[in-house]
Amino acid sequence: MSETAPVILTIEDETSQLKALASFLHKRNYQVIEAENQKTAIEQFQSHAIDLVLTDMKLPDGDGESILEHIKQIRPDVPVIIMTAYGNTTQAVAAMRKGASDYITKPLDLNELDLIIQRELERSVLISENRRLREIIENRGHVAGLITASPLMQDVLNTALRAAASDAGILILGESGTGKEVLARAVHAASPRATKPFVPIHCAALPEGIVQSELFGHEKGAFTGATARREGRFELADGGTIFIDEVGDIPLNVQVQLLRVLQERTFERVGGNQSIHVDVRIVAATNKNLQEAIKKGDFREDLFYRLGIITIEIPPLRKRREDIPPLIQHFLKKYAPGRFIDISREAMDRLMKHRWPGNIRELENLIERAVVLARGNLISTRDLPSNIQPDSDDTNEIQVQSDRTLPELVADLEKTLIQQALLKSDGNQSQAARSLGITERNLRYKLKKYDPFIPE
Structure with missing residues (x-):
């Protein structure tokens, strides 16, 4: 990101709307580069240090998806926000699946837009700094253990x-x-x-x-x-x-x-x-x-x-369960060098549901043990210690109790479905949202609402 005010490439074919957007962003202390079509936008992107792209979905010579594709090929780390007409969000959701950071519907709520821009710029800085930390550490030989998707x-x-x-x-x-x-x-x-x-x-x-x-x-x-x-x-x-x-x-x-x-x-x-x-x-x-x-x-x-x-x-690991799959892969490579060992979906499911009182150290010890005991190249549930076995009641089954309200039962069902989707996608929120038929934005909202990774 630039050391001065962040630079936002704003793409809108309606001149009056483009000028109004630019005026608003200037008042929020952003630098603005304007473009009214895809050709100009790509040229501006290639010739300036852009920190964020704000683009309309419909343009005279293209659309938001094609601009997204060009940007991700040149600089995949730059956040892209799609503007789309109210009631026409299908394409915007498809663009998010291809890497767009978020979308906002027209007529624009400028306060909401400001919050989205701030969030995405902060996230971009965070990702950039974390990448720099990893590069520094990896170059100095101390990357082991710094594995996270959380x-x-x-x-x-x-x-x-x-x-x-x-x-x-x-x-x-x-x-x-x-x-x-x-x-x-x-x-x-x-x-x-x-x-x-x-x-x-x-x-x-x-x-x-x-x-x-x-x-x-x-x-x-x-x-x-x-x-x-x-x-x-x-x-x-x-x-x-x-x-x-x-x-x-x-x-x-x-x-x-x-x-x-x-x-x-x-x-x-x-x-x-x-x-x-x-x-x-x-x-x-x-x-x-x-x-x-x-x-x-x-x-x-x-x-x-x-x-x-x-x-x-x-x-603790139980509050960042999306780290379990990548950590498991890291420990499999560590304790089975030169061998391809995988883990069954059932075994992964049980590991994702375990509370991990010993955290990463417990997980590492378990994988080392499982590698030794595994029959062949697949770790199954029988290779796991007894304390990893599920409770007698299926944790995925919603228990209908007379003293529970309908909203409580619906919330339980949503939590279970979200957790299952994240398990199947190895913690990938974009894939999980797609399998659930909701937007990634909606999934993030529900994750904050339910915190489904902590079994009740």
Whole structure:
């Protein structure tokens, strides 16, 4: 997207309407390039850095679909919004199936149009920044694990990219197994410190008396068993990034020292009196509710705010089920290199319905196990562990109960049909909407309304 005001190519064969649209968009601080036919539009698109295209469906020398086709061949990332006459939305829906971002009916509601444009421009920026993050990380060899088709995770990656360029402290929140260290490594890989060390420390795995020594090191004779000087993780990470996992498990006396490092970038080894200066970026993570820990006196409030200049929360897998199919394919390639192993629709259906308390880590372990146990090149339901088996009641069957209203039952049916469509399309919303006979726009509305990915 251009660094100045976004540039919108506006295509409309009615001169008066084109001028009115251009005037409206100018007032909204957009740059506008006008075209009254397809030929001019294509020429303008090829000669300018266009951020968004707004086109009428009917033109003297073509239509919105043909313009869409030309644009997607040249720059597939540019959002295209179709304007169409009221009651004539069939072509607009067909255009959305071919890649149009949205459509709006005439006569235009300018406030609605403004909201659609803002949304699509923001989405375009998000996609562009996430692509840049992936390219940076892939070029530096740390792409493993950053696999997502979820809008929730797209937001997470966008925040991570913005944060990576700074040295601000980052606090990553999320349940166990959601990929907090993977995200921390991604931030490091996308940062100016990428060529320097990334040093993780997992505090939950350390006895309470060892945490201080592991973080700050110790001098010879500092305690029983300290037979030599030892550098701590902060010294090892000098110039790079230290990742402190399960920071909520750090004892209060060590929290004081950690706060000092955050504020002054200095510390002393255990048993020493020489101040050591380090240049380190601190990324911390926890699966605990630190606000509750602060209330209980188990975690320092000042440390919480210093650690979390930027806070990123990773949603659990059960809230981003569209990530399950691509993650499964990734783990199949990882644990069955050189083999083609697929997963049956029934097995995929059960995996999509599982609540995944262990999140991505649980999914990875399950796929590794299934690859070993699979008979041939197809993972079936018999290769899945017992806790993945469905409940005795079919989760797709709507139970008619006397105390439930008709709207409640209809909502249940809609949720079930949407979930089935998304399962069959491997999370592809365009395909799911098409199979349901509704627009992708309508599907997105229902997804927000029902949140059908969380089984009741």
